[in-house]
Amino acid sequence: MLVVISPAKRLDWDVDAPMSPTLPEFETQAAALAREARKLDTEALRKLMGLSEKLAELNKDRFKAFRPKTIDGNPRPAALAFAGDTYVGLEAASLSVDEWRYAQDHLRILSGLYGVLRPLDLMQAYRLEMGSRLATKRGKSLYDWWGARISKALNAQADTLGSNVVVNCASQEYFGAVDLKALRPAVITPTFLEDRDGTSKTVSFFAKKARGAMARFIVQNRITSPEGLMDFTSGGYRFDPMRSAEATPVFVRPYPETAAEAA
16 A cells, blocks of 8 residues: 655545545556456466465456446445455554545555555455456556556645655555656655564564554554654554665564564
8 A cells, every 4th residue: 555645734625524435546447457357267367366266266256247337246445345464554444534534535555456546445356466467458467557557646646635755555566566757756665674682674464564554653643744754653663763764764673472462
């Protein structure tokens, strides 16, 4: 996922108005991708994404049933539809209504099928990792498919917010879909390290949750500058100025020894 940092002024909204679901910006593109994936048989899908036969069959059925701009198939808001470790750290379900509204303007979720999503965008169930080498008329991978489209969408929202910074809380696989040559805002990528026996390293499971927690921290605290990120302390992390650079702030904590401490 990505978070766009904006100045203190937020977009105007009626705090008493009910929240309404929205449609993805690139739903037409998603439908075209689903049609491409629909051409693959179960075995091809299994190999493409390293799935079990049962999961491959499930996703074949999902691609077959995909219909754009529809409420069929029990679509869910994007921020609630994903269940990976990063989204465990985000804890979107416990955000307040006002925080959801703020996130709708500032938080962007990268998706292999949908490109980029807002938290309230309705999405249908699917599985298509951004790193999947699904061949289309645009190339051999989803990176080729999306090209500069994701960057242009982020540029447009940054312009709307008057922002010149994007905080990258996505994995390398997903952020690789952002064309940096086309992206105008500067990118800040937080790094999360676990310190054990005098050695610090990134532990994927913990780092994923921390990236989600960082996104939550930005939304809840209305962070308006890169300096505001330094106050992040969720999960016991602390900003380490000695190991940080302007574009790569580093946060360190003692290695959690128990499941309770890791939560």
